[in-house]
Amino acid sequence: MLFIRQLSVIPKAPAFAKFFHTAGLVRQKLSDPNHLAILLQKNLAQRNSSLYNPELETIRCTIFDRHGNMQKPSIDLRRDELIHTHGLLPRDLRKVEKSRRNDLVPSVLVRENSILVSILNIRALVKSDMLILFDSMGIKLDSVSQQNFIADLQLRLQNRSGFEVPDVVNKDPLPYEFRAVESIFISAISNLNAELKVHLNVSTGILQDLEYSITRDKLRYLLIQNKKLSVFHKKSFLMREMIEELLEQDDVLCEMYLTEKQLGKPREEHDHAEIEMLLETYYNHVDEIVQTVGNTMSNIKTTEEIINIILDSNRNQLMLLGLRFSIGLLSLAGSIFIASIYGMNLENFIEEGNVGFPVVSTLGVILMAYLFAFSVKHLHKLEKVQLMSHGKSSTLK
Secondary structure, three states: OHHHHHHHHOOHHHHHHHHHHHHHHHHHHHHOHHHHHHHHHHHHHHHHOOOEEOOOOEEEEEEEOOOOOEEEEEEEEEHHHHHHHHOOOHHHHHHHHOOOOOOOOOEEEEOOOOEEEEEOOEEEEEOOOOEEEEOOOOOOOOOHHHHHHHHHHHHHHOOOOOOOOOHHHHOOOOOHHHHHHHHHHHHHHHHHHHHHHHHHHHHHHHHHHHOOOOOHHHHHHHHHHHHHHHHHHHHHHHHHHHHHHHHHOHHHHHHOOHHHHHOOOOOOOOOOHHHHHHHHHHHHHHHHHHHHHHHHHHHHHHHHHHHHHHHHHHHHHHHHHHHHHHHHHHHHHHHHHHHHHHOOOOOOHHHHOOOHHHHHHHHHHHHHHHHHHHHHHHHHHHHOOOOOHHHHHHHHO
16 A cells, blocks of 8 residues: 555656746746846837737727717727728828827828827827727826826717706807817817926926025936926927917818818818817917926026036135135245255354344245235236226227
């Protein structure tokens, strides 16, 4: 019986050995930096292909119908199908395919029967009876900001608000495509305002702390915040320039009336008051954001200049202090020189008299005082900054 039990235990030993061997290999791979680098590269490659799949040539998107209902959330559409069905050009989808979380350069492309909008992290294809919202990388549909945007988008596309009022008051006279564009602008400007509040609070706190003390860490935080403000200013400035360019192009504004073009009633060249007023409203909002960021950057630049002046003044004071010490040592060196000559073990007539020591000591003090006064006088001349001295001398000549 004992022999049989031993035989039954023997086959289990290789399984445990294999398990521990596999665990050791996994631990060794995880500790290897090259293996970790390979895993990181694979992860980044997978994330880059999450929106655009080059093998299948598909783009992930969400479709809303003419009633504002979400038909197909997060589906994959073929690239060539999007181009041929909606009358796009191959280069129009370049931004969508290569999009990242926050693209600095916004754009609004108007085609025959569609409008391709790319603002911040929102990329959408707007038509007169359909909206295709492209899923941006890093922004999922279950995020809070995306849920708020989709909820507001559906309300506007359905031509109703969140308040319980009669339908007659609730109706928006704007067509389907303008309501979609308006919802995109509202979401983009809301994101800009939220980001602006964060930057303003951080910048104000750093500037207030610098009024009490100037430290290396505070200057480093100020530099980092100034870089962030520069990126944010560029982003909002490009958005303002994009809206301004649209307002200057009358033909493009008329082409944005997709519903009327579909009904066979295209607008005249100067008949675009609705879309012009809509863009003008959001242009003012973006311009206000740009001006606020510009004022904050100007305050930071002024603070940096004041800090540089203070640091330069402190540096000059330290240099003057060093010069005063050097002048004192130079003056003391004159009296030490006389004392060293008097202290030589050589025969001279001074040793025979009683007035030799007072005379030498007096001469050393007088020489030291003269050198000190002469050097300090010239140092004071260098301290005085006379901006008009060269101009007056030139005019007298």
